[in-house]
Amino acid sequence: MFSRAYKTAVTVPPLLWVTVFLLVPYLLMFAYSFWSVSPQQTIVHSWNLNNYSELLTKTVYWQTLLRSMWIAARVMLFSLLLGYPLAYFLSFYAGQRKDLLYQMVIIPLWVSYLVRAYAWKTILGSDGVFNTLLQYVHLTKHPLDFLLYSPFAVVLTLTHIYTPFTFLPIYAALEHIPRNLVEASHDLGATPAQTFWKVIFPLSIPGVLAGATFAFVLSLGDFLAPQLLGGPSGIMISNIVVSLFGAAYNWPLGAAISLAMLVIVVSLLVFSERLEKKWSFR
Amino acid sequence: MELPVSAQGTHLPRSRGLLLHAAAVFAFLYLPIAVLILYSFNGQGVGGFPPRNLTLDWYRILFADGPIWDAVLNSLQVAFAAMVIALAFGVPAGLALDRAEFPGKAAFRRLVLLPLILPGIITGLSLLMLFNLASVKLSLLTITLGHGTALISVATTEVFAGLQKLDRAQEEASLDLGANYWQTFWAITVPNLKLPIIGAALLIFTLSMDEIAVSFFLIGRDNTLPLEIWGRLRRGITPEINAVSTIIFMFSLVTIVLWYRLRMRAEGSVDVGGELIESTSVNTLSS
């Protein structure tokens, strides 16, 4: 129905731009990961797998990677535990307040990441609000150390940031469930709890998968929260990459680690997508 | 059906547990921000409980702070330019995905969405490598290019969703009544895309203003606001940061309410980000 000129006009410019500014850079990163850096701090364009072997053998690298995945897993879990019941409540129990409450959930999403991470920093510090509050009401005598500059702080902050992200697709999935299915289930004798596990939850799984994947993937690659709140024990893989592109000057190695992260992330996304298709009944 | 809608839409009995949980989650989401705002008025600075000596000092210092306002200006410029770029390429891309078939279409769709799902560091670093190779000096321009590219898919998704909702019959009716493709495009298609495009523009602007991960690697001499704040945080906390954070929060609040109202007008219901997120996982764009 549309002329060829029209189609070309809308297709070519975006295609070109995206190739130059997206495809080529990713390919570059791919190439870099096989190169190495010379003692004189220049990039040597000789193709080898050194970076990858270093990634796999040097403890600090793969250990940090694993720790990052563990942190991301916990963020994913807590976000789901917080986000799902909230989505369920809004979708099925909120009635006329649904819209207002929905707005209230998404507002934090668009408030600056930095602002929120900073907020936690001021709360969790040894001089911070929480600690001084505890001392003020005489629950503790000394500030609690583990609150800040620890994996705990990172998980807490990232959970705070990604819970709304997790909430969104779950809520969307729940809203798509026709209400007459809930009625049919009740009609056939199932209590609300039984209805939830047998009908509602299975139909919401694609949303859960989407939200979980999002939370995990974005947490994995996060470097801001660890840098602000993680301390030495909370360093994540992206912090290492940042330093490799900064003071430690080893772009090829940094690229290799980034690529490893990319592979993990993309695999997860593909896997998640497959699962979602299997659980989608539309 | 002719039913009146009952109060809840369903007949489920109240659940106290769920209500409590929801309240707790809301508290969790808003408490830190509330603390931030509160302490921006605290005379003793950051931390300490309870807050004492309420004052507007920090705001006063903030307004006199030159570098911060420079950074704000920079951010605005970048956000605006990024918005233009993202729309200029994202809108046609949305149209292309909806109407044209071309080799690599599936790959293109995925590629365009990648910057949104991947951790920003990957996109930022790869662009850094590109600029390094092309010997382009890092500056606000490079940041703009980064933002614009990364946010194309926001425009694309919105436009695509808007097109899907557009009744094909309208365009066919226009052609049937004698208008050609270009006339139909401007008379029928574009007006229907007005709201999705404005919505996308608002979103892109907001995301760009807050963007750190990609900007981190592409920054030159001039800072954007988030990076300026970040720099100060590395050096130590000052209550001024609370003040500027509070202001940022207020702006975000206004923007998102505006955006929400816009979407309500467009569709009668809002599925914020749901479409965005759905399209990155379950293939809305492929259906």
Next chain:
Amino acid sequence: MAKTFGRNAVLRNVSLEIAEGEFLTILGESGSGKTTLLRIVAGFETASSGELWMGSERLDHQPPYQRRVNTVFQSYALFPHLTVEENVAYGLRVAKRPEAEIAQRVAEALDKVKMTAHAKAKPSKISGGQQQRVALARALVNRPRLLLLDEPLSALDANLRRQMQVELKSLQREVGIAFVFVTHDQEEAMVMSDRIALLRSGELEQVATPREIYNRPATAYVAQFIGHTNLLKGEVKGGVVRCESLSWTASLPDGPALFSLRPEHIRLAGVGASSGVVRIRGRVLQQAFHGATELIRVDCGGLVLVARTASGSGALNEVELEFSASDAVVVRESPERN
């Protein structure tokens, strides 16, 4: 079973009794409140006032999952993530019946609705008519005391619909459970029901068997809603009814009266006169072919009558019509309700 309830705006003062094993149809236009009535019985809505009883058990305080009532939804509401078999087994599983019993009852139910071959299919893969049967099986397998059907045939095309009407009726006879069937299609109601309850704007116009409702409509609305009719406004004085140029004797009190005269009771005048027969001349305005019969609109000096005649009379122009005075049934007025 007895039910009594009223509700403002949607249902006013509705009192209905449903007998064991009967096929009752609740008939009405959209907006009449029929679906609301059904949902109240099922438990998805609560009445503003009144009570709901099943035998000696009071229902309206019970949530839907405790009532021995099952529903066949207008949209079928089959669970998309379960197979046909699993859908049918749902109610039994929830009730924690032993597996062997479930398997047997499900097989039986599927057989009754002729869906055994599709047991392992998912709802999205079967046709609308088939989905409807599954919905039926899913409801019946639980052996409820009452089955509610909310316009289950409205999405089917005409032929399939007629077929299903017959099947549903025989199924009901077979299982012996009371069916409450909601529809706006009066023909459907007549064909299937033991009794019809006609609902208008939230109030019952008449509750009677199909024959009675057709032959002895209680109000003008009933007469017009079910089948075709001619409404004649007349004035009674001294045992004589006068309506425009017509008049006949009737033992009725003086005053205005409204009559319903079905088209099939008006025929082309034959030869000879008989007592109790009213005759009138007129000009044919329209002649509509309906297969076995024809409907003719006749202008009888200002009064337009619709008559049903056998086909094959050829094109008619000036006719003389006649009807028996006893066929003009008195009906009540049906005032406007909002």
